[in-house]
Amino acid sequence: MSAVSYAATAVPEVQVQRQTPSGRIxxxxxxxxxVAVAVMPWWxxxxxxRSILVLCCYIAVAQMWNLLAGYAGLVSVGQQAFMxxxxxxxxxxxxxxxxxxxxxxxxxxxxxxxLAVPLYLLLHRLDGPYFSIGTWVVAEVFRLVCxxxxxxxxxxxxxxxxxxxxxxxxRNVAMSWLCAGMLLLTxxxxxxxxxxxxxxxxxxxxxxxxxxxxxxxxxxxxxxLIYVASAVGCGLAGAIYFMAQLRITPGSAFDPMWxxxxxxIVMVGGIGSIEGVLIGALIFFIADRWFGAYGATYxxxxxxxxxxxxxxxxxxxxGLISKRWDAPWFPIRRKLVDPNRP
Amino acid sequence: xEWFDALVQGILLGGMYAQYALGxxxxxxxxxxxNISHGDLVILLSLIGISMATAWGLAPVSVLIILVPLAxxxxxxxxxxxxxxVVGSDPLPSLIAxxxxxxxxxxxxxxxxxxxxxxxxxxxxxxxxxxxxxxxVGVLPLIVLAVATALTxxxxxxxxxxxxxxxxxxxxxxxxxxxxxxxxPRAVYALATAVAVGILGFAAxxxxxxxxxxxxxxxxxxxxxxxxxxxxxxxxxxxAFLGSMVLxxxxxxxxxxDPGFGVLAGHLVFLFVLATxxxxxxGKATT
Numbered sequence: 305m306s307a308v309s310y311a312a313t314a315v316p317e318v319q320v321q322r323q324t325p326s327g328r329i330x331x332x333x334x335x336x337x338x339v340a341v342a343v344m345p346w347w348x349x350x351x352x353x354r355s356i357l358v359l360c361c362y363i364a365v366a367q368m369w370n371l372l373a374g375y376a377g378l379v380s381v382g383q384q385a386f387m388x389x390x391x392x393x394x395x396x397x398x399x400x401x402x403x404x405x406x407x408x409x410x411x412x413x414x415x416x417x418x419l420a421v422p423l424y425l426l427l428h429r430l431d432g433p434y435f436s437i438g439t440w441v442v443a444e445v446f447r448l449v450c451x452x453x454x455x456x457x458x459x460x461x462x463x464x465x466x467x468x469x470x471x472x473x474x475r476n477v478a479m480s481w482l483c484a485g486m487l488l489l490t491x492x493x494x495x496x497x498x499x500x501x502x503x504x505x506x507x508x509x510x511x512x513x514x515x516x517x518x519x520x521x522x523x524x525x526x527x528x529l530i531y532v533a534s535a536v537g538c539g540l541a542g543a544i545y546f547m548a549q550l551r552i553t554p555g556s557a558f559d560p561m562w563x564x565x566x567x568x569i570v571m572v573g574g575i576g577s578i579e580g581v582l583i584g585a586l587i588f589f590i591a592d593r594w595f596g597a598y599g600a601t602y603x604x605x606x607x608x609x610x611x612x613x614x615x616x617x618x619x620x621x622x623g624l625i626s627k628r629w630d631a632p633w634f635p636i637r638r639k640l641v642d643p644n645r646p
Numbered sequence: 647x648e649w650f651d652a653l654v655q656g657i658l659l660g661g662m663y664a665q666y667a668l669g670x671x672x673x674x675x676x677x678x679x680x681n682i683s684h685g686d687l688v689i690l691l692s693l694i695g696i697s698m699a700t701a702w703g704l705a706p707v708s709v710l711i712i713l714v715p716l717a718x719x720x721x722x723x724x725x726x727x728x729x730x731x732v733v734g735s736d737p738l739p740s741l742i743a744x745x746x747x748x749x750x751x752x753x754x755x756x757x758x759x760x761x762x763x764x765x766x767x768x769x770x771x772x773x774x775x776x777x778x779x780x781x782x783v784g785v786l787p788l789i790v791l792a793v794a795t796a797l798t799x800x801x802x803x804x805x806x807x808x809x810x811x812x813x814x815x816x817x818x819x820x821x822x823x824x825x826x827x828x829x830x831p832r833a834v835y836a837l838a839t840a841v842a843v844g845i846l847g848f849a850a851x852x853x854x855x856x857x858x859x860x861x862x863x864x865x866x867x868x869x870x871x872x873x874x875x876x877x878x879x880x881x882x883x884x885x886a887f888l889g890s891m892v893l894x895x896x897x898x899x900x901x902x903x904d905p906g907f908g909v910l911a912g913h914l915v916f917l918f919v920l921a922t923x924x925x926x927x928x929g930k931a932t933t
Contacts, residue, residue, distance in 0.1 A: 435737075
């Protein structure tokens with residue numbers, strides 16, 4: 305290598321520009337949105353709060369799946385395992401042991417965190433696509449274990465009767481705050497992660513894991529951490545969702561429908577971007593309201609759309625948009641600007 | 647005696663699972679693809695077979711003669727229309743594409759055939775049994791096991807001794823090197839999927855004779871096939887066959903312990919094998 309040496313002082317004075325005008329607008333809107341969710345009891349009916357809670361759960365679960373599949377290259381079809389595990393933990397803690405349910409939501413997150421560690425160590429031995437089916441088997445194992453465990457009332461499921469100690473308004477306030485916190489944690493947390501130096505490693509890994517490893521990224525460790533973080537995020541969504549449902553059964557807790565939802569939202573919206581998750585979640589939420597009544601036909605269309613996106617438009621809607629207009633909502637690029645050269 | 651009986655029933659059940667697992671092992675070995683709609687294709691073929699049998703009063707053998715070519719055709723179309731576009735080193739596109747196909751197929755079947763369970767009328771063969779060494783063994787499960795053994799043996803011979811088998815093995819070892827020697831990987835892949843789905847034609851007839859099928863049953867069959875392949879060891883067709891036996895025995899013994907424990911016992915054996923011998927019971931360690 306021919307040495308082109310620069311003296312330490314010869315480094316040009318550049319500024320690192322991280323934010324863009326579109327990013328500032330989107331950030332303002334996002335924060336306003338989270339505040340609006342937090343103060344829902346003061347402007348929305350209980351029915352609206354329930355709908356928005358479901359939308360928040362879609363966004364959270366989809367973003368967790370996006371981190372797994374979009375960045376870490378771990379295509380899971382069994383994240384419902386962690387949603388159900390945390391949901392059941394909440395019901396057991398609050399209903400059986402009498403712990404304050406709003407405290408139990410946070411305690412229940414320990415269950416997916418603790419379960420995810422040995423499960424990842426097992427599942428990462430499976431090669432590529434086999435990993436996916438392995439995650440599904442794990443969700444099935446959880447469902448069958450819950451169907452046989454007396455402490456969770458086996459197949460009959462549990463009800464969260466302790467919630468009647470709280471007034472409807474108190475419950476709405478708690479639900480709204482939990483939803484706002486969940487969005488902050490899953491979407492805000494992902495954004496923070498992607499802007500940090502781990503974000504650089506994650507994006508390098510997304511584009512090419514082998515090349516990323518050669519640049520010093522510890523791919524194995526990052527994958528493990530993402531898997532555990534995603535389990536906790538899905539657990540939070542599960543705990544909040546089933547707290548609002550007031551009822552949990554093995555069939556509903558470990559419903560593979562959540563895998564469909566996450567995959568549809570992320571693939572149609574645009575994999576590997578936060579913007580895509582928000583677009584996909586909104587589309588799915590509206591489609592579910594309008595066409596949910598068509599039942600099976602609706603799911604045939606959903607399935608075919610997922611298939612077509614995988615075949616012809618892998619970057620999803622956000623990929624098509626960002627190709628035309630360079631206006632990211634959540635900019636994660638580092639742009640070097642030389643102040644001496646306007 | 648009761649446990650010996652469970653063992654025998656487990657091996658017979660394994661014969662059924664082997665018919666799902668062979669195709670999956672073949673497709674993964676050749677293309678590194680897992681077709682998530684694998685189980686749904688079995689159910690689709692079963693329901694088509696049942697409808698044909700009820701409409702035209704066909705015997706199971708006639709249904710088999712019609713279904714297997716139909717399955718081969720379905721596999722070929724699946725490869726041409728979907729899988730050839732997503733085959734590659736990244737597992738995501740093929741998983742998502744076949745996942746979407748699986749959702750669409752399940753719900754389409756739900757609309758055409760409703761959620762009811764159905765079975766293929768076997769004209770008495772499903773209830774016949776013979777006594778071997780003090781254990782009553784169903785004639786139909788014995789036929790299933792015999793067909794599964796014949797299919798495994800036949801596939802093994804084809805892979806080892808025919809031109810197609812050599813092309814397949816070459817393509818699975820190194821696609822680029824294989825195409826340099828004049829093999830067209832797309833054609834090889836199309837044939838492999840046609841064979842894999844063709845075997846599901848047999849599975850469909852026997853599944854609907856042995857028990858019932860409903861549109862939502864596909865994912866369970868996919869999971870059993872997958873577990874059998876991993877337990878047995880990836881790649882080898884005899885590994886998938888023996889893995890199916892282990893899975894069948896685990897489930898049969900589990901069912902004897904507690905009816906709610908049968909399927910779970912199979913899953914637990916799978917997880918145990920994964921923890922202790924990730925290359926599978928009969929596979930060779932790759933590293």
